[in-house]
Amino acid sequence: MNSLRHEYPRTWQRRSLGQTLRAWLWLAGAALAAAWSVSALDIEWAFFADAHVQAADLIGRMWPPRWAYLPTILRPLIETIHIATLGTVIAVVLALPVAFLAARNTTANQFTWLIGRAILVGSRSVNTVIWGLIFVAIFGPGPVAGICAVAARSVGFLAKLVAEAIEEVQVGQVEAIAATGARTSQVWLVAILPQVLPVLIGTAVYRWDINVRESSVLGFVGAGGIGLYLYASINQFAWPQVLVILIATSVIVLVSEAASAWVRSRVT
Amino acid sequence: MSVAVAPAYHWQPSTLFGSRARQRIVLGVFALYCVWSIYDLRIDYARVARGLPRALDMLARMWPPDFGRWQLLLDGMLESIQMAIASSVLGAILCVPLALCAARNLAPVLVYAAARGVIVVGRTFHEVIVAILFVKLFGFGAVAGLLTLAFSSAVFLAKMIAEDIENIRPGPVEAVRATGARFGQVVAFAVLPQIIVRTLGVFIYRIDANLRHSTVIGIVGAGGIGQTLSASFSRYDYDFSAAILISIALLVAFGEWFSDWVRRRLR
Numbered sequence: 001m002n003s004l005r006h007e008y009p010r011t012w013q014r015r016s017l018g019q020t021l022r023a024w025l026w027l028a029g030a031a032l033a034a035a036w037s038v039s040a041l042d043i044e045w046a047f048f049a050d051a052h053v054q055a056a057d058l059i060g061r062m063w064p065p066r067w068a069y070l071p072t073i074l075r076p077l078i079e080t081i082h083i084a085t086l087g088t089v090i091a092v093v094l095a096l097p098v099a100f101l102a103a104r105n106t107t108a109n110q111f112t113w114l115i116g117r118a119i120l121v122g123s124r125s126v127n128t129v130i131w132g133l134i135f136v137a138i139f140g141p142g143p144v145a146g147i148c149a150v151a152a153r154s155v156g157f158l159a160k161l162v163a164e165a166i167e168e169v170q171v172g173q174v175e176a177i178a179a180t181g182a183r184t185s186q187v188w189l190v191a192i193l194p195q196v197l198p199v200l201i202g203t204a205v206y207r208w209d210i211n212v213r214e215s216s217v218l219g220f221v222g223a224g225g226i227g228l229y230l231y232a233s234i235n236q237f238a239w240p241q242v243l244v245i246l247i248a249t250s251v252i253v254l255v256s257e258a259a260s261a262w263v264r265s266r267v268t
Numbered sequence: 269m270s271v272a273v274a275p276a277y278h279w280q281p282s283t284l285f286g287s288r289a290r291q292r293i294v295l296g297v298f299a300l301y302c303v304w305s306i307y308d309l310r311i312d313y314a315r316v317a318r319g320l321p322r323a324l325d326m327l328a329r330m331w332p333p334d335f336g337r338w339q340l341l342l343d344g345m346l347e348s349i350q351m352a353i354a355s356s357v358l359g360a361i362l363c364v365p366l367a368l369c370a371a372r373n374l375a376p377v378l379v380y381a382a383a384r385g386v387i388v389v390g391r392t393f394h395e396v397i398v399a400i401l402f403v404k405l406f407g408f409g410a411v412a413g414l415l416t417l418a419f420s421s422a423v424f425l426a427k428m429i430a431e432d433i434e435n436i437r438p439g440p441v442e443a444v445r446a447t448g449a450r451f452g453q454v455v456a457f458a459v460l461p462q463i464i465v466r467t468l469g470v471f472i473y474r475i476d477a478n479l480r481h482s483t484v485i486g487i488v489g490a491g492g493i494g495q496t497l498s499a500s501f502s503r504y505d506y507d508f509s510a511a512i513l514i515s516i517a518l519l520v521a522f523g524e525w526f527s528d529w530v531r532r533r534l535r
Binding site: 014030033034036037038040041042043044047051054055058078079081082083085086089121122124125126127129130133134137138139140142143144213214216217220221224230231234246249250253254257 | 302306312315326350357358392393394396405407410414483484487488491494498501517518521
């Protein structure tokens with residue numbers, strides 16, 4: 001009968017003592033990491049004192065935007081989209097074999113699987129701009145380096161998602177096609193490819209709109225597109241031009257994002 | 269009675285575009301666009317051809333990677349990691365008001381529209397563009413990088429969290445509100461418990477993303493390993509560049525593995 005008279009607390013508490021302690025420990029750990037990071041960065045806090053003045057000054061210099069500059073940047077804007085599109089197309093072509101190599105159920109053996117995975121990791125862990133730096137050193141400045149950079153970064157992204165889709169295809173269709181006596185290549189083409197095609201197209205279109213955003217800065221390392229003009233305008237302190245470029249870039253990115261969302265809503 | 273003749277039937281797989289004709293049109297237009305864009309870029313093929321031997325030469329000079337200046341490499345990597353952590357925390361703090369304002373079920377229409385505007389416009393700018401503006405404001409170095417990543421994180425986190433807030437069940441909110449709770453109490457006791465797990469996942473993902481971005485914004489002078497990489501490239505110091513690239517790849521792969529691991533445990 002003793003257990004029935006167990007005392008319940010009179011006031012409601014959301015967490016037990018242990019939970020509260022653990023939550024505070026996590027917070028303390030995060031705060032410690034943050035404190036270490038900030039203190040080790042050697043920040044000159046005096047810079048922050050007049051930050052708002054500096055920012056207001058910058059905006060004051062940018063305004064009003066110099067719209068007369070718009071015709072000059074029309075071509076580089078189109079070039080930016082070209083770089084994104086062509087880079088994505090090349091990436092799609094390259095990503096398909098890599099995806100089949102990196103999917104456990106289509107790869108030939110452990111070794112080929114490792115090669116596929118290595119390509120995925122290598123391509124994905126280097127940023128588009130750094131790929132740009134590398135390809136500018138190879139091909140010289142210009143849109144070719146930009147296209148290669150976009151393609152090199154997108155291959156891993158596309159192949160990873162398509163490989164995951166390949167690993168999750170329905171086995172029934174694969175077995176049915178294999179039962180007709182089809183060769184491996186025919187099984188891939190007829191049973192697997194149609195199943196992953198929506199994923200491929202969806203991710204390719206999604207990657208394209210990321211790539212439009214990425215190619216807007218490829219010009220900073222000389223890989224073509226609008227970034228070159230932005231960099232030049234900033235270095236000449238031509239702030240009203242900078243504002244025009246920023247507005248134009250943002251419009252293009254927004255439009256491509258909307259277009260990509262529309263296409264994806266129709267495909268999947 | 270004649271025997272029913274099977275109609276001539278040629279099987280065709282179904283298409284994504286509704287009909288065969290429409291598929292042909294879409295693909296045709298796309299092919300035309302690609303041809304036009306290649307023509308429009310006026311590519312100098314002779315120069316591209318000259319680039320291929322140069323690529324082999326570069327690869328040859330990258331091998332073996334030179335880890336001799338590991339002190340410089342380690343400094344850059346540490347600065348990148350510190351920038352990533354500090355900016356994630358700063359971004360997490362900054363994103364709270366923005367996320368609350370951008371949730372349709374918590375904020376009045378005007379505030380909501382303003383916050384969404386900030387998020388939409390803020391997300392269109394690549395980190396490198398934001399970085400160069402901050403470099404102009406605060407000078408070269410990690411401060412510009414820190415602020416860049418904090419800004420991008422705040423906008424990204426606010427967007428994700430606002431969407432989560434909009435998807436919460438309204439029941440708990442009404443219940444807490446019915447007790448006479450203030451706005452802050454509603455957020456703390458009805459909204460936060462419903463979103464906290466997803467929010468932690470998004471936050472961890474953002475640390476990983478910041479780690480990746482912190483390796484690149486140094487190219488415009490915003491600190492971190494990117495600055496070291498950019499310098500080594502401009503001095504044709506390719507074996508050191510190779511060492512930096514390998515280190516970056518390892519760091520990024522580790523960050524991705526770590527964020528995947530934490531998010532799996534959160535679920």
